[in-house]
Amino acid sequence: MRRIIFIxxxxxxxxLPIPPALSSEDPSLxxxxxxMVERDLKGRDIKDPKVLExxxxxxxxxxxxxxxxxxxxxDHPLPIGEGQTISQPYIVALMTQILKIRPGERVLxxxxxxxxxxxxxxxxxxxxxxVEIIESLTRQAARxxxxxxxxxxxxxxxxxxxxxxxxxxxxAIIVTCAANHIxxxxxxxxxxxxxxxxxxxxxxxxxxxxxxxxxxxxxxxQHLLGVAFVPMTGEARKK
Numbered sequence: 001m002r003r004i005i006f007i008x009x010x011x012x013x014x015x016l017p018i019p020p021a022l023s024s025e026d027p028s029l030x031x032x033x034x035x036m037v038e039r040d041l042k043g044r045d046i047k048d049p050k051v052l053e054x055x056x057x058x059x060x061x062x063x064x065x066x067x068x069x070x071x072x073x074x075d076h077p078l079p080i081g082e083g084q085t086i087s088q089p090y091i092v093a094l095m096t097q098i099l100k101i102r103p104g105e106r107v108l109x110x111x112x113x114x115x116x117x118x119x120x121x122x123x124x125x126x127x128x129x130x131v132e133i134i135e136s137l138t139r140q141a142a143r144x145x146x147x148x149x150x151x152x153x154x155x156x157x158x159x160x161x162x163x164x165x166x167x168x169x170x171x172a173i174i175v176t177c178a179a180n181h182i183x184x185x186x187x188x189x190x191x192x193x194x195x196x197x198x199x200x201x202x203x204x205x206x207x208x209x210x211x212x213x214x215x216x217x218x219x220x221x222q223h224l225l226g227v228a229f230v231p232m233t234g235e236a237r238k239k
Contacts, residue, residue: 025059029059029061029069029070029072029073032070032072032073033056033059033060033073034056035073036055036073036074036075036089037052037055037056039075040075040089040090041055041089041090041093044090045094046090046093046094046097047097048096048097048100050124051093051096051097051124052093054096054120054123054124055089055092055093055120057123058116058119058120058123059148060072060073060086060089060116061073062144062148063080063086063114063115063116063119063144064078064080064086064114065079065080065081073089075088075089075090076088080113080114080137081136081137082134082136082137083230084113084134084137084230085113085230086113086114086116087113087116087117087176087229091227092116092117092120093120094209095117095174095176095197095209096117096120096121096124096174098195098197098211098224099172099174099195099197100195101121101124101125101171101172102124102125102171103124103125103126104125104126104127105125105127105171105172106125106127106129106167106169106170106171106172106191107121107125107127107128107129107170107171107172107173107174108129108130108131108163108164108167108168108170108172108173108174108186108189109121109128109129109130109131109173109174109175109176110130110131110160110161110163110173110174110175110176110177110186110232111131111132111133111160111175111176111177111232112130112131112132112137112138112141112155113132113137113141113176114137114140114141114144115130115140115141115142115144115145115150115153115155117130117174117176118130118141118145118150118153118155119145119148119150119153121174122145122150122152122153126152127152128150128152128153128154129153129154129156129164129167129170130153130154130155130156131156131157131158131159131160131163131164132155132156132157132158132160133157133158133159133160133233133234135157138155138156138157139157141155142155154167159234159235160175160177160183160232160234161179161183161185161186161232161234161235161236162183162185162235163183163185163186163188163189164189165185165189168188168189169189169190169191169194170189170190170191170194171191171193171194171195172194172195172196172197173186173189173190173194173195173196173197174196174197174198175196175197175198175199175232176199176229177199177229177230177231177232177233178199178200178201178202178203178207178228178229178230178231178232179198179199179200179203179231179232179236180200180201180202180203180236180239181200181239182196182198182200182210182212183235183236187212187214187219190212190214191214192214192215192216192217193213193214193215194213194214195211195212195213195214196211196212196213196214197209197210197211197212198210198212199227199228199229200223203231203232203236204231205228206226206227206228207226207227207228207229208223208224208225208226208227209223209224209225209226209227210222210223210224211224
């Protein structure tokens with residue numbers, strides 16, 4: 001099957017293989033994913049049954065380098081190249097749970113990385129848009145998502161600080177890189193009642209996971225817990 005993927009101003013025509021059947025997964029990896037859900041998610045404060053189901057289904061080991069697949073279900077970040085990381089499973093589940101994604105909602109992700117968070121979101125809604133500032137990661141994530149059957153995820157190469165104006169407004173925005181302020185374009189691109197979650201604070205040391213909700217044109221801010229993410233680059237570094 002021939003698919004056309006739009007990435008910023010780049011058109012990629014990809015001839016992709018048929019995704020491997022889940023039944024062909026290594027049983028040890030299936031068991032590792034089950035343990036991750038039971039121990040690191042259910043065993044903590046992840047209670048949303050839909051989030052737990054999705055985290056137990058998405059093959060995280062296919063979003064990391066093959067040499068790291070046996071570490072894919074450990075509850076810590078892993079390198080994905082270009083100085084970036086895939087977030088620990090607990091944080092992915094937590095941010096997803098907090099946003100309370102409903103079917104049909106339009107969700108924007110800032111910081112595609114390897115595509116894992118986008119895949120988790122795509123299990124909850126068919127309207128997922130994701131922006132990545134590193135071109136090589138953009139191409140790899142777009143290919144990986146299509147190979148795994150996440151055909152409706154839209155991937156863009158660009159500076160996530162500016163969001164994705166052409167596709168706005170969004171019901172929810174998830175920022176997977178740290179910033180010392182909330183980018184104004186992202187607030188503008190939220191719908192009334194929309195939710196935005198971001199690691200906010202020092203981009204060198206640690207941040208506070210912060211939830212913003214747009215109410216009557218104003219912003220309600222909740223500071224949730226301490227986290228550590230890689231910094232947002234591009235325009236964010238100028239502020």
